[in-house]
Amino acid sequence: MNAQAASSEFRPASPGLRLVAFLMDVLPVGLAALACFLFVVEPRFYPGFVAQYLEFAQTYRMGDEIPTSLQEAVQTFFLLTAVGFFVYCVLAEWLWQGRTLGKRIVRIYVVKFDEPEEPLTLADAFSRNLLKAVGIIIPLMLLIDAVSAFFNQNRLSLHDRFSHTIVLDENGEAMPESFPEI
Numbered sequence: 494m495n496a497q498a499a500s501s502e503f504r505p506a507s508p509g510l511r512l513v514a515f516l517m518d519v520l521p522v523g524l525a526a527l528a529c530f531l532f533v534v535e536p537r538f539y540p541g542f543v544a545q546y547l548e549f550a551q552t553y554r555m556g557d558e559i560p561t562s563l564q565e566a567v568q569t570f571f572l573l574t575a576v577g578f579f580v581y582c583v584l585a586e587w588l589w590q591g592r593t594l595g596k597r598i599v600r601i602y603v604v605k606f607d608e609p610e611e612p613l614t615l616a617d618a619f620s621r622n623l624l625k626a627v628g629i630i631i632p633l634m635l636l637i638d639a640v641s642a643f644f645n646q647n648r649l650s651l652h653d654r655f656s657h658t659i660v661l662d663e664n665g666e667a668m669p670e671s672f673p674e675i
Contacts (some may be wrong), residue, residue, distance in 0.1 A: 505648040506601040517595030526574040553634040579626035587618040621656035
């Protein structure tokens with residue numbers, strides 16, 4: 494049972510706090526993905542990528558075509574980051590009562606909107622983080638998801654609506670009474 498949510502002493506987390514928590518979570522995952530890419534993936538699948546990238550970066554002129562091998566390598570890196578971020582967020586929110594390390598630091602957490610006293614299930618964490626992971630691969634989707642939290646009273650992003658969850662601020666007021674229609 495999530496006693497904090499049940500106590501009705503909390504309010505929806507601000508988009509700013511959510512962004513800070515997101516950045517605190519995605520940066521270490523991105524660095525781990527970069528290390529994995531450079532030391533495991535690049536030598537095996539993209540040998541010479543770093544040298545090719547550095548040469549391209551020095552000679553690039555606006556409008557130059559980006560070599561396919563560079564495009565594929567960068568796409569692989571973003572895919573590694575998205576998968577790593579997804580797995581990290583799903584496991585952290587499921588095992589740590591709706592919190593990731595970033596959320597813990599800024600004192601926000603996720604609960605089910607209709608059952609805030611119940612802990613998030615693995616399925617809840619999975620559905621909630623699926624859109625965020627896709628957003629790492631398709632940044633426009635991540636931007637739309639994040640901006641949507643600014644335009645409703647309960648500060649729900651698209652992935653909150655999709656999974657019927659809400660991010661609460663531990664330093665706030667009462668939780669909203671009802672989940673809005675999608």
